[in-house]
Structures are given as C-alpha cells and as structure tokens.
Amino acid sequence: MRIMKSKIAMLTFIICLVIGTFSFYPMDESVHGAATYTINPFSKDSQVITGQADPNTPIQLNVDGQLVNLQTNATGQFSHTLTNKLTSTDIHLYQITKQGYAEWKLTAYASQDTSTVVYPAQYLGINKSSKEMKFSAQVDHTIVAVYDGRSYSGIGSLSIPVKTAKEVKFYTQYNGNRSTTTIVQDVNVNPNYLYEFNQFGFESGYLSGKTAPYLKMNIVINREKEVELSADGNGEFHHYMSLTEHDVISGFEYKIVEPLTGRELVGSTIVKPFQASVDNPFYSVNEFSNYELYGYTFANAEIKADGQLIAVSDEMGRIYNYIEANE
Incomplete structure (x- = not known):
C-alpha cells in the first residue's frame, strides 16, 4: 500500500511539473514565441533605430535608460528617431503583453564601426526554380523590401516569393543609416547589371569587368569547376584564372553565373x-611568385634571369622550377 501511494504521489508531482511548465506560456500569447525579434545594426552615431517584433503590437525600447513606447506596423517593423546622440552601447527591446507587462526580448549592442556609408542593394531578378525574387547587398547591410503590401528584410541577401504584384521597393540599412529607395517597376524584367566585361586572354591571365558593387559571381569552367569571385565597392572585379595543365594545352570553356538566380551574365x-x-x-x-616558375612557353626554351640560366622548358613548352631567393 505504501508503494502504491508513493507511485501516485510521484505521478501527481510529475503532472504538476508539466502543468507548471506550460503555465508560463498562456494560449493567448503563444504567437509571441513565433515572432522574430531584431534590432537592426546601429552605432553610437546612428540617428534612427529600427527593427522587427510582433505585428500591430506595443513595444518598448530602453535607450540610454529612457523607456520609449512604440507600436509596430502590420508587418512587425518599428522605427525610432533619436533626439540625442547615444551615450550607452546597448538598447533593450521589450514586448508589451496583453496583461500590460513589459517582457524582455532582446538586447543589441552598438557596432564599433562608425562608418555612415550605406551601399545600395541590388535586385538580381527571379530564380526560376524557386520562384523567388533575389536581392544582394554587402554582407553586413540589412535589405528592407516592400512587395505586395508586405515588408521583408534580410542581412546580406533577401528572397521574396513572387506573387501577382509587379512593383517592389527596397533600400539598405547600416549602422542606423539607410540608402535611398530603389523602385523596380516590373520584377519580371531581368536587370542588366554587368556593365563592362573583358574576355579572358592568356596575355594577362585575368578576367575583369565592372558590375554592381559587391556582387557575387561564379566562374564555371568546363561546366564542372566553379570559382567564386566578388566585385569590390566600385563594382570592379579582376580575377586571375588558375587553370589546369589540360585547360592550357587543350583549351577550355567558361561562363559567369550569378549564383542566387542562376542567370548567365556571360554566356x-x-x-x-x-x-x-x-x-x-x-x-x-599560377599568379607570379617570387619562388616558383610554373607555366608554358616555347618548346625547349632556355629561361634566364640576370644572365643566369634558371630553367629549360620541355618539348611541350612546360616549365616548372623552384627559384631560390637571393639573400
């Protein structure tokens, strides 16, 4: 009998634990657990603080010890314009519950990067496989887009399902600053963002050109090998083609692809x-090295440096020689 009572007591204790655990999350507030709470990157020089919480709900920000009451919009976005320069490095985000309590959700810290330069995002077009619009920006920039009555955001890149609406508006945010808004009138029209391209030649060994700033591209060689490259802040790229012996002797095929959409920039x-x-x-x-000579020239050619013989090519014109540095 004692054993049975003990088992009943233990079962009651377990049930109480389970009920007690679930009581922390009332049914009418379960939606809060599914939301994404973010404060977009900011610095102590930022003028605007933006972020994401539950749609159409009151929130609070603790900024420099002062509580700021805000209301999110239909997509959960919020924005607060600072009247004074930040003195602290942290901002706290609170969700106001239906009972009126401030529930802490997130603490974000100011970036040490005080740069106010914001680079614009690029609309890349539609990925035909996923039926999504693709956007790209610098890796630490937040892309904000408005499409078909909804707001979307992502850091560095963004994907949006294509619907019946044609127009999309977007901009980037960084350190509390934002770029100008770009408007695409028809998302189905592929943008032209490869402005200049110089074809590969053995004379230089480089692929070069100009495109959108920080755009990522893939060079596909012989339909199998893929090499990643990125444009710089001015949109320029200058990539040395590291080829195999077979590529040099037999020739090769290449194309340049934008990886997010699969579009061929160069056929x-x-x-x-x-x-x-x-x-x-x-x-x-390979790119020239102070210690390695590896490449192709005339067959059975002598290669000299400062009047001294350093290598002789074979019957195929191939040279491979390690060069000792002069002390």
Whole structure:
C-alpha cells in the first residue's frame, strides 16, 4: 500500500511539473514565441533605430535608460528617431503583453564601426526554380523590401516569393543609416547589371569587368569547376584564372553565373589552347611568385634571369622550377 501511494504521489508531482511548465506560456500569447525579434545594426552615431517584433503590437525600447513606447506596423517593423546622440552601447527591446507587462526580448549592442556609408542593394531578378525574387547587398547591410503590401528584410541577401504584384521597393540599412529607395517597376524584367566585361586572354591571365558593387559571381569552367569571385565597392572585379595543365594545352570553356538566380551574365565562351608567340611568350599557370616558375612557353626554351640560366622548358613548352631567393 505504501508503494502504491508513493507511485501516485510521484505521478501527481510529475503532472504538476508539466502543468507548471506550460503555465508560463498562456494560449493567448503563444504567437509571441513565433515572432522574430531584431534590432537592426546601429552605432553610437546612428540617428534612427529600427527593427522587427510582433505585428500591430506595443513595444518598448530602453535607450540610454529612457523607456520609449512604440507600436509596430502590420508587418512587425518599428522605427525610432533619436533626439540625442547615444551615450550607452546597448538598447533593450521589450514586448508589451496583453496583461500590460513589459517582457524582455532582446538586447543589441552598438557596432564599433562608425562608418555612415550605406551601399545600395541590388535586385538580381527571379530564380526560376524557386520562384523567388533575389536581392544582394554587402554582407553586413540589412535589405528592407516592400512587395505586395508586405515588408521583408534580410542581412546580406533577401528572397521574396513572387506573387501577382509587379512593383517592389527596397533600400539598405547600416549602422542606423539607410540608402535611398530603389523602385523596380516590373520584377519580371531581368536587370542588366554587368556593365563592362573583358574576355579572358592568356596575355594577362585575368578576367575583369565592372558590375554592381559587391556582387557575387561564379566562374564555371568546363561546366564542372566553379570559382567564386566578388566585385569590390566600385563594382570592379579582376580575377586571375588558375587553370589546369589540360585547360592550357587543350583549351577550355567558361561562363559567369550569378549564383542566387542562376542567370548567365556571360554566356559560354571558348578559349583556344595557349600558343607561345613573340607578343605573348609565356603563360603562368599560377599568379607570379617570387619562388616558383610554373607555366608554358616555347618548346625547349632556355629561361634566364640576370644572365643566369634558371630553367629549360620541355618539348611541350612546360616549365616548372623552384627559384631560390637571393639573400
């Protein structure tokens, strides 16, 4: 009998624990657990604090020890304009419950980067496989887009399902500052963001051109090898093509693809095998090194440096030699 009572007591205790655990999350507030709470990156020089919480609900920000009451919009976005320069490095976000309590959700800290430069995002077009619009920006920039009556945001990149609406508006935020708003009138029209392209040549060994700032691209060689490259802040790219022996001797095929949408920026291009000439006597397989000479030239050619013989090519014109540095 004692054993049975003990089991009943233990079962009652377990049930109380389970009920007690669930009582922390009332049914009418369960939606809060599904929301994404964010405060977008900011610095002590920021003028506006923005972020995301539950849609159409009151929130509080603790800014420099002062409580600020705000209301989110239909998509959960909020914005607060600072009247004074920040003195502290942290901002706290609270969700106001239906009972009127301030429930802490997030603490964000000011970035040490005080740069006020905000680089614009790029609309890349529609990925035909996923039926999503794709946007790209610098990796630490937040992209904010408004499409079909809803707001979307993402850091560095953004995907939005395509609906019947054609127009999309978007901008970027960084350190509390924002870029100007870009408007795309018809999302189905692929943008042209490859402004200049210089085809590969063995003379230089480089692929170069100009596109949108910080745009990421993939070079696909012989339909199998993919090499990532990125444009700089001015949209310029200058990439040395590291090729295999087979690519140099037999020639190769390449194209440039924007990876998020799969769009071909440069279509399939055929490069003929390397042939040494008076104008272009040598091709380096790798970028030039102070200690390694690896490439192709005329067959059975002598290579000298400062009058001294340092290498002799084979019957295929191949050179591979380790060069000792002069102390």
